[in-house]
Each structure stands twice: as structure tokens, then as C-alpha cells.
Amino acid sequence: MFKRLKLTCDEATTICDKNQYGEASIREIIKLKIHFIRCKICAIYTKHNIILTNFYKGYSQRCKEVKHCMSVEEKEALKIALEQNKE
Amino acid sequence: MTEQKHTLNTNKWIDNYADYLYNYTISRVSNSDLAKDLVQDTFFAGLKSAKNFQGKASERTWLVSILKRKIIDYYRKINSKKGQAEVRMSFYDDGENEGSWLEERVPQSWDNASEKKIENEELKNQLESCIQKLPEKYAIVFRMKNVEEFETEEICKELGITSSNLWVIIHRARTQLRKCMEDNWFNN
Secondary structure (H helix, E strand, C coil), X not given: CHHHHCCCHHHHHHHHHHHCCCCCCHHHHHHHHXXXXXXXXHHHXXXXXXXXXXXXXXXXXXXXXXXXXXXXXXXXHHHHHHHHHHC | CCCCCCCCCHHHHHXXXXXXXXXXXXXXXXXXXXXXXXXXXXHHHHHHCHHHCCCCCCHHHHHHHHHHHHHHHHHHHHHHHHHHHCCCCCECCCHHHCXXXXXXXXXXXXXXXXXXXXXXHHHHHHHHHHHHHCCHHHHHHHHHHXXXXXXXXXXXXXXXXXXXXXXXXXXXXXXXHHHHHHHHHHCC
């Protein structure tokens, strides 16, 4: 039974990442918590991961505020290329 | 009953959709020149298959569906070129330590004040630079998941990967980003 609950650090960190998006299953979360009892490094990794997730959310917010546009010249060149392609 | 004919207004494509398609593309490929090429290819392909337009969706939706195929084709191309050459960064691969932390990859302790720096512009630039250092495939998946906030299923469908592939990519991307931020932000 205990063997089934055992995780490697590799598996634990993958579940931890999945959990950052709310997509880890309850079973996985339980296995992860049990893993933390014997592995402090993965517990630190998780703590860092939560900080990084907040960073990524802030980054995402800022990225969404920026709208990318093509320049007028690029659009004109594209119009010409499209016209030529019609012929 | 006569069949209704649906026509596309190709003369207005650039004015109406170029910016939208460009914006859509750049968040997925993170390279402006490549994004422009993909937008151009999309218009050309749209022109070529204009006769197949059935009017079931709007012009924009129809062009986006062509663009999505172009992005997937590009993703598959880089996937086949670079996909096999990537190495696991953080864990032992075999022996009795398999799946455990490598000593040099163990997370370092971070300054407690680090949480307060989230809104910093410098931080955004550092993150951007770390994301650019990721293998292209990782960066695309990471952006789609974190910036565009796509559902897992949607990313898998768009990129033609399984969900376990996606989680491995996300995990590797986050592990590499963590190391990059540790070296360039937290320990500076």
C-alpha cells in the first residue's frame, strides 16, 4: 500500500507543477504531501513554485496589456504581395 | 432551391485582420518576423482556398483556423528538429538515485522580500529573458498555458501532443525558469 503512495522527487515536482494550475488530482496531492514529510527539498521547491506562479500571473497580466500591431509599411507590403498572389 | 454563394472580401483582409492575426500569432511563437511570415502565409492560403469558404463562420474565424494550422505545422517542424536533443536538468537519470535531486540543482533559499517584487518592470524583463532562453517548444507551451491561459485540452489539441507530454514540457520549462530566475534574480 505504502509503495503505491511513494513518489520520486521527479514525480513529486511534476505533480507540484500541475497543482499550480489546479489540475492535480486529490490522490496526487495526498501523495505529494506524504512525499514532503521525508523530502524537505521538494517542500522548498513547492514554496518557490508558489512564488513563481504569482510572478507568472503578474507577467501574464502585463503581456495582455500590450497589443502588438504591424506597421503601416508592413501592411502596405502585405497588400501588394496579396494582390500579386491573386493574379 | 438555389445554393447560396458565400464570398470573401479579400481586398479588406489586411486592414481588418492583419493586426488581430499578428497579435494572435506573436503570443504563440514569440518572434515578430516569424509571426509576420505566418500571417502572410495565412492570407495566401486563405486566398488559395477562398472557393471552399462556406460562410458557416465569420471571415476572421475562418482565417484564424487557417492560421492555427500554420502555427501547428511550425510547432511540429521545430518539434522534429529539436525535440530529441533536450536533456533532463534536475534529476538523476539512473542508478539508485533515479528521480532524486542532483546536488547542484537543489533549490537555494530565496530572499523573503522576493514576493514583494512582483510588479517590478525589471522583473518582467528578467522573466522575458529567461523565457527566451527556453527551448522553443517549451516557450510556446509555457506561454500558451501561463500567458494565454489556455485549457490543457485546447493546447494538446492545437499542438497535437498528449496531456502527459504537456505536463512534462511544463515541468521542464518551469524547472529551467526557476534555475534561470535563481541565478539572475534571487541571488543577485
